[in-house]
Amino acid sequence: MTETLTPKVVEPTLFELSSPGRIGVTMPEPDVPKADLPPAHLLRSDLPLPELAEVDVVRHYLRLSQFNYSVDGGFYPLGSCTMKYNPKINEDTCRLPGFLYTHPLQPIETVQGNLELMYLLQEWLKEISGFAAVSLQPAAGAHGELTGVLIMRAYHKSRGDHKRIKMLIPDSAHGTNPASSGMIGLQVVQIPSDARGNVDLNALKAACDDAVVGLMLTNPNTLGLFDENIEEVIRVVHECGGLVYGDGANLNALLGIVRPGDLGFDVMHFNLHKTFSVPHGGGGPGSGPIGVAAHLADFLPEPIVGILEEDDEETPPLFGFIRPAKSIGRIKAFYGHFGGGMVRAFTYIAMHGAEGLKQVAQHAVLNANYLLARLRGSYRVPYDRICMHEFVVEGRFEGSDLRALDISKRLMDYNFHPPTNYFPLIVPEALMIEPTETENKATLDAFADAMIQIAEEARTNPDLLRAAPHNTLFGRMDEVRAARELVLCCWLPEDYSKPLTDEQPASLGER
């Protein structure tokens, strides 16, 4: 197996498009005195950059972008990723000059608007989630998780309770949960699901003791199911002195309906890049603010935005940074992802309002249940009950060796992004489907039709699936070979004065 895949369309690199002497920009005559160049030994004899006209560069990148699949391009039902449409007004607001041309080291008096936006976003997230305090600092979801488990540990230590070393994590949780706990040295104890896809209460009770830091719960879980015993689950963990962490990645299902803080969760991260329409998946930085109940507010990472001086009749309030009393410290430079995350999420919440956010959740859940109902006859559904914002089917058929991967590859021929594959691990050949609220019935029907058609093809022409995709730029990649024979071929040249070659520098040794 040494065949090389050849794409149907080849886009040359900028270096290959380069033509000596071609330029894109004419530099103006300098209007300041010319300075001498640094000494010759500090200068390169050559700088091998491509030479192109502006139009060459624009067309090159436009073509590359068209090879990609995006939310703007089509339906993207990637489960647990909430690939909803990202409204374009967010792009206008985050480019407003007052937000765009500010620097995090500016004196606070000169960025009061930015600080007010952050303050209001903290307040809105508190109201949406039912928590007492919010920090906007974490860079993304898993970073929020890490912050949360650090806060949970700090809380126990502050009470002189040093023996708590175990984190309980259901087998239907997001994979980042055990990773975040393991990262700070906690022991992860897996809790199984029961036959209805809820946390197995007996197993949970058996695992709860005075060594438990807490439970990390994704609710709705990765099966797309709301835990029917959620209040009991939280009560059991609290009874042994543990805290309950909520993975907010699936918050889209709950907006305006249920507040995790009201259910008794102690801490939760938000994914502004999922629930609140900040582009992600290669489209922009994440943002993973964290909310906590009152007893954990003092432990939040610093700084959070607060009012330093109350307003009076003549002057508005002065916003500034506050350090919570027992803060775990900074977990990131500066204040979090401001323009990329916070301004867009603020815009999204402001545009929807309370009633609009509630409709987001309702339509997300309705869309998922509609798709589930249409696919139920063609795909096996484990834990089959009313789902929340997403659901999981098995990508396998009786008496066939076809796998979830084959179905996903074939979906690409129908111009749909495949669902999440092989997660959660408790479902064999899992296909996890999250339509989000932004799709209309025609799109959902087109996707369901394609899935049903593929199930039919699996019966009548299985080779069509095995060799898929057929209509994409590249055919089926050999993922096994790519993983087994990992070849990293990009290295920095040792000598920039020489033209770039494919040859590996001798100093790197055997690869």
Add this chain to the structure above:
Amino acid sequence: MNAPSRLKYTKTDEWYDPATGKVGLTDYAQSHLSDIVFVEILVEAGETVEVGKAIASVESVKASAEVYAPAAGVVAEVNKAIAEKPETLNQDPYGQGWLIRIENSLPGDLMDADAYIRYCEERD
């Protein structure tokens, strides 16, 4: 699905050979993981292991999984060749695909082949 009767099995899909002390991943496990692309053995010869301790980490194109010790004892030998050829776990799970050998071992709660086959069928 293949489960030789000379071996004992765990609920987490490891096999244990009472005659030799060798430990590996079952045929059922390798077929569900599909193509295995990475194996890292997490213990060294001479180390003492408890039942349930993670002894190896396995990655396939679908998932990653931990392999747990089915018996307590001292690690006598680890299969160093396996890291270079992870596909051995798919091709020969009960032979060349062994992971470690445990000496002076005290097995945990293990199933015989018939019970393990029933256990696998229940899960499918």
